Amino acid sequence: MLALTSDIVHCHPVPNFSHVLLQTERLSLRPLHASDASAILSIRSNPTVMRYHSSLPWTSIDQAYALIAVAAEALQTGDHLRLGIELKQDLSLIGTCGLFHLDEQCRRAEIGYELHLDAWxxxxxxxxxxALLEYAFSELALNRIxxxxxxxxxxxxxxVERLGFRKEGHLRERWIVGGEVSDSIIYGLLASDWRSMRQSQPV
Ligand SMILES: CC(C)(COP(=O)(O)OP(=O)(O)OC[C@H]1O[C@@H](n2cnc3c(N)ncnc32)[C@H](O)[C@@H]1OP(=O)(O)O)[C@@H](O)C(=O)NCCC(=O)NCCS
Structure with a gap:
């Protein structure tokens, strides 16, 4: 189903993500631009989308410009990889996804993602x-997400369970957002899990 192509500049020890472009059947995963600010605010100002997020619903376009600037710098420095999810059909930006807290020695990262409510x-x-996991395991050679x-x-x-992630642990009172304290469930996906799933479910 997916026709994945990637165009990667990956320099050791610090990866440069500025040219990462991942294509799927319906989507382009590409760097964010300043012109995406209103779409990002529309996603992140929605209380349903932000219900379990690490920040409260956004109220200002400046928050979107700040995220885009940080994401652009992180692509250059390799600090993290945040890509916009663009619908091929009409070029609208429907969400973002990425790899955060990259640990080069342990070849590990954390995924983060959100979609506009209309796209759920x-x-x-x-x-x-x-596409992102295939890139992470195949091109970046990560071992654990x-x-x-x-x-x-x-x-x-x-x-995440549909993608093969396994529930690994329950961390108590890990987050405090807007005064609300919440626990975390930690899920993990290993490169070996991914390879097994790719063999049995070659999407
Ligand atoms: C998390 C989030 C991205 C999931 O969105 P989603 O659309 O449910 O995610 P998926 O792409 O996995 O879609 C699966 C759903 O689409 C349906 N679907 C339709 N066509 C499909 C297809 N071709 N392939 C897979 N699923 C399909 C599935 O049946 C499933 O629906 P179900 O859960 O009712 O069974 C969305 O809820 C969100 O943005 N939440 C707010 C932000 C957030 O919580 N981020 C994560 C922080 S940890």
Missing amino acids: GKGYMHEAQW EADIHPDNIASAKS
Whole structure:
């Protein structure tokens, strides 16, 4: 189903992500631009999208410009990889996804992602994450990817479980957001898990 191509500049020891472009059947995963600010604010100002996020719903376009600037610098420095999820059909930006907390020695990273509410339930994040995970395991040679999910975030848990992530642990009172204290469920996916799943489910 996915026609994945990637154009990578990957220099050791610090990866440069500035040319990463991942293509799937319906999506382009590409760097964010200043012109994406209103789409990002539209995603992140929605209380349902932000219910289990590490920050409260956004209220200002400046927050979107700040995220885009940080993401652009991180692509250059290799600090993290955040890509916009663009719908090929109409070039609209429907979300972002990326790899954070990269640990070169342990070949490990954490995924982060969100979709505009109107784009939920259509398999877009599954498609995007599939491409991102393939890139992470094949091109970056990572060994382990983690997801840190609020215990009540059922949509997110289902999304990572569909990709083969396993529930590994329950961390107590890991987050305090807007005064609300919450636990985390930690999910993990190993390169070996991914290879087995790719063999049995070659999407
Ligand atoms: C987490 C989030 C991205 C999941 O969105 P999603 O659309 O459910 O994710 P997926 O792409 O995995 O889609 C799977 C859903 O689409 C449906 N679907 C439709 N076509 C599909 C296809 N071709 N392939 C896969 N799933 C498809 C599935 O049946 C499934 O629906 P279900 O859960 O009702 O069974 C979304 O809920 C979100 O943005 N949440 C807010 C931000 C957030 O919590 N981020 C994570 C922080 S840890």
